[in-house]
Amino acid sequence: MSKVKIAIAGVLGRMGKNLIESAQFNDGVDIVGVFDKSPITEEQLQSMNLKFDIATTIDAAFDQADVVIDFTSPSALFMFTENAVAHKAGLVVGTTGLEKKHFELLEQTSKATKVFYAPNMSLGVNSFFQIARNAASKLKDYDIEIIESHHRFKKDSPSGTAIKLGEEIASELGRDNKDFVFDRQQQIEERKKFDIGFSSVRGGNIAGEHTIIFHGEHEIIEVTHRAFNRKIFSDGAVNASVWLASQTNGYYNYKDLLKS
């Protein structure tokens, strides 16, 4: 089987570096392009063990790749989706902090090419979503709180993964994000029965920790996923690229990948 040609956006970032290593370790892919906000130098290509003749502009990378992996910033999505459609390249999006307008854009883009979005690309975390649903279905009357911790550089909060955990739990319980509580400073009142509360911790170099706490009257159940490093996300994104390359146009998520 021929290798899937991938390009990596935001290659100079923290995830970009991990994506290069994951891709170089994966026999199913070839890196045909890398780019960032500023031009990539030959020294940088050399330090990443990449060939000098690969694409280093957005246009060329989207042109040559079967799939482009994006872990950058929400504002970049407008340019990337336009390029994905123009060059018929698949798009794997791991960028978090997306808003309604970005999701509408991904949905629209998926009519013309293939799009995969996951606020967390780790296999373990996506299994954790399933565990969260199972626990919530049994602990319907428990007070549910979600705590997430990340490195000091993370800009958005709560994390996309924490929100997704909340959404999985809410949908299992027939509720929705109207029950989400993010800022208790503004809310001088008792906790409402169906609240799903979110708290964020920022510091050090934490790759990502998520805990769901189910508070009963006489017991507490805590379920935690702890990422040791960012490899779980980059390995997941590269695997998702291989999977996406063989799909037809459409808007896919991790559940689709796990089903097949």
Ligand SMILES: NC(=O)c1ccc[n+]([C@@H]2O[C@H](COP(=O)([O-])OP(=O)(O)OC[C@H]3O[C@@H](n4cnc5c(N)ncnc54)[C@H](O)[C@@H]3O)[C@@H](O)[C@H]2O)c1
């Ligand atoms: N889905 C997941 O599993 C997962 C895991 C980790 C991080 N993330 C998300 O990935 C994103 C990036 O995280 P990071 O820690 O690597 O950040 P980072 O700041 O270290 O790197 C981002 C890189 O993207 C580049 N960039 C920004 N705009 C660009 C543009 N228009 N064109 C090209 N490059 C551009 C920046 O120059 C930078 O090099 C964040 O949204 C983060 O929350 C998602």
